[in-house]
Amino acid sequence: MTPRSRTQWVLFIVITVAAIAAMTVTAMLGRWQLGRAQEKLDYQAQIETRAAMLPLKGADLPVDISAEGAALLHRAVALEGRWLPEHTVYLDNRQMNGRPGFFVLTPLLLHDAPVVLLVQRGWIPRNFQDRTQLPQVETPSGWIQVKGRVAAAPSRLYELGAGESALGSSRIRQNLDLAAFRSETRLPLWGLTVVQVGEASEGLLRDWPVVASGVDKHYGYAFQWFGLCGLIALLYVWFQIIRRFVRPRRQRTP
Incomplete structure (x- = not known):
């Protein structure tokens, strides 16, 4: 060779x-x-299997979700309670149908469980001329019924500067950490949230994106x-x- x-x-x-x-x-x-x-x-x-199951009531929700929290995600819920509007938070820079605005979150005090649920009630447009102005959201008083599904905390967006608070108002925030919000409000907040579903009401839209694989x-x-x-x-x-x-x-x- x-x-x-x-x-x-x-x-x-x-x-x-x-x-x-x-x-x-x-x-x-x-x-x-x-x-x-x-x-x-x-x-x-x-x-899809969890969503098709019978809705959970407030009494069905475990106080400690450390063991079975993941199994509760996407389960339907039918709750009865009372809004705590003094703790309503507006998450900024959230979109629905391609429009920027706020996600409105309000704690719900359950009448049949010793926990408070943070409910993602819906979306509302913002005032672009005055970025610190809070939009008008109707919050019924007394005992009300809420239908929704169990969800994790709202996704976090990249933020600069002030962190949890934004634009000089504690109501308007870029992100919300459940543990920090629990300490701030001193409420027995549940470890997960609830996304309210149904037709638009109270000035809020609820065209939530479909959970896709x-x-x-x-x-x-x-x-x-x-x-x-x-x-x-x-x-x-x-x-x-x-x-x-x-x-x-x-x-x-x-």
Whole structure:
């Protein structure tokens, strides 16, 4: 074997090993994305199963959610209680139907449970001429009924500066931490919140986004990884086998 042939053979081995490694990695990433998609599908089915269960009453809610809090998420609730409007909070820079405004959160004192639930009551537009002006929200007095679903605390947005309070008003905030709000209000706040559902009322919209699994994203990523794996295989076969071995033999054939 000549030095040139030896060099070409070593190069062929290196390229083969690299191609096999690249195909293995991309195929594994594709399978991982398919696994993530299946996990999301299972979680979506779990959400739909919980939503179809009978609504929970206030007396059905455990005071300590450390053990079963995750199993309560997305469960429907039918509550009876009394609003505590003096602790209403307006979360700023929240959108509904593409419009910016406030999420309005008010604690609900239950009549049949020793806890207070923080209810995400709905969305209301803001006054862009006076950013510190609070919009008018109707808050019925006395005992009322609230239908909704159990949810985690509102998602946190990036914020600068003041942190929990914003725009000089403790009512208008960028984010809300349940533990900090519990200490601030001295209320026995439950560890989860409730998203109120139903038609628009009290000046609030309730067109909440549908909880989606996002499985299409994982299928798209899996397609890209498997496509890259196939492309590497095709390029390897063409340049390292067909052009190196098959075509030269055909050219030597008389």
